[in-house]
Amino acid sequence: MTTTGYHTGxxxxxxxxxxxxxxxxxxxxxxxxxxxxxxxxxSLEIGSTTMTKRAA
Incomplete structure (x- = not known):
């Protein structure tokens, strides 16, 4: 293998x-x-569900 080919490899x-x-x-x-x-x-979805249950 030539030097140029070696360096390319x-x-x-x-x-x-x-x-x-x-x-x-x-x-x-x-x-x-x-x-x-x-x-x-x-967690955002669960938090909004929890807030709705507390309000009811």
Whole structure:
């Protein structure tokens, strides 16, 4: 393999590694954010139901 080909291969490998590393961090962050938003929305709904029951 030529020196230019070797450096190109190393560059592509490093880029792929860091792209996967970014996805490894981003995907769980999106999932946890979605879970937090859903929990927050459910707590709002439960809170409004509780307030209605107390008023009745």
């Amino acid at each position: 190393v560059l592509i490998s490093a880029a792929a590694f860091f792209a996967m590393l970014a996805l490894d961090i981003a995907v769980p962050a999106v999932v946890l954010s979605a879970m937090a938003i859903l929990r927050w929305l459910m």
